[in-house]
Amino acid sequence: MRTTDLLLFSGQSLAGARKRTLLMLLAMSIGVASVVLLTALGEGARRYVADQFASLGTHLLIMMPGRSETTGGAPPLFGETPRDLTLDDALALLRARSITRVAPLVVGNAPVSYGNREREVTVIGATQAYFPMRHLSTASGRALPDIDPARAANVAVLGAGLRKALFGGHRAIGQWVRVDDRRFRVIGVIGKGGQSFGQNLDDMIVIPVAAAQELFDTTSLFRVLIEARSEHHVERAKAAARTLIQQRHDGEDDVTIISQDALLQTFDDILRTMTYAVGGIAAISLGVAGILIMNVMLVAVSQRVAEIGLMKALGTPARQVLRIFLVEAMLLAAAGAGIGVLVGSGGILAMQQLLPEFPVAAPLWAVPASVVVAVLTGLLFGTLPARRAALLDPVQALSGR
């Protein structure tokens, strides 16, 4: 049988059983469309996170006390407390040529009050460098002054949310707020929507790092942000920072340094895995569609018993009957997959219109993979009905016994 005739003949018999065909097309296209759409969402999330990291700059390093074996992993929450990371440790890092800026950080929670209004917020002890390094700008007033980091000046910069909670419509700049039992003069307010990875900068207060150390009665730092001279200096800066701290800590290598890149890589890996997982779950619906194809093809075979008997009487070998029914199943699967890709792409376009800032896009592999899986499903689940057709006894088939 010629290939064009085979396709035409199968197409005609599919068109002849319209309801059955539509049902199977629907099932197959839903499966493929959901693979395309869900993987597009996963890929969108991955790109979104990558964009966020990119906007922070890629030459930032984060140093924290304690040794963690895997770079990019979470800092150790428990375990033996290593030597403290001090302000002097942080400032010593500036001796490395590959390091341009450092921002020593102390973080804690404390009640902040003005008059009779009080809020429990995150207190960040930092230096002037913190602001440009975190891409923070002030909506009014100015950032922390560029003073000796060891000086505990009584000045503070408020997050927009905290300013609103404490001052309402009144002017905050120049006022004195109370943090725990100390008084700080407000010199600036951070622009609204300041966001830094899960950390909402709206409800916080930034004070000089030395003041925060006094406030929380500690000499240790929570983190040190390190800025490398350029993207190419990141590895060198990391090594230099490690060596410097090791020298200062009696040869003990007891800090963890992670790069934005490592963090990004971790997120990237997680989200990529999630995309595969979601795609795999959606692919289950392809399996369901395959089972449907099998059942409907079985019905088709039993309804066309006489036709199959006739084909055999006309001298059609069993393997050709098998091929005819397999081609039917695969045509169905391929057509369903085609419709599914169209529907999925339409859905992606619609999402791009609705969520312009969320970069939804199907990963390159999703479309070919789902089409291949769909056709293989058709082949796999079409085999049983096709074999049944091929093995029919022509005499029985023609007599309707």
Place this chain on the structure above:
Amino acid sequence: MIVLEDVERDFVVGDETVHALDQVSIAFEAGDYVSVMGPSGSGKSTLLNVLGLLDRPNSGSYRLFDQETRELGEEQRAALRRRHIGFVFQAFHLVSRLTAADNIGLPMMLAGIEPRARHQRVTEVLAALGLTDRAQHRPDQLSGGQRQRVAIGRAIVMRPSLLLADEPTGNLDQHAGGEVVELIERLNNDGITLIVVTHDKEVGRRARRHVRMVDGRIDRDTLHAHD
């Protein structure tokens, strides 16, 4: 051309064995016009199925075109059917979604013959059947007689040398049945070997050779000259 020797075809139903063909020995010559008659259940259809290589005897020998068919595999039997044997059934067995022309061309299409040659031959057959103006009609748009003529067209489109018809007029009225018989007789005049199973005495009588079956055996086998 066709030689059956001691052909046995048994069916086991429950714990009873039905001898649908009981040690049948018979031979047919090329160009024969044979009618097979006999009571229902006497084995006429089984004989035709064995002759047409649709069914295999349990024992005995069947030589077709000087070839012992016992040793042939399914593929080879299918190839013989495809090239040399045409079937006409009581129930027509047309494919309802295909036009008359496509039904007639179906064996050629399944055999992989190229469309141009197919079209030419189908046009020829349609003309010979007087169905040229029905070429694009589907079976449900045709009368019973026309359907059986389409089925005959399908049976002869590959130019077989043997035409097997099982009750070809069984579903037709007298007039349409007469037309169908005339058509297959014309084919026989052109040289095809024709074996017709029928209940209809009128139809059976027209053949040159009358075979009567009873209980799976050849009861009578007579030649008749026509004038």
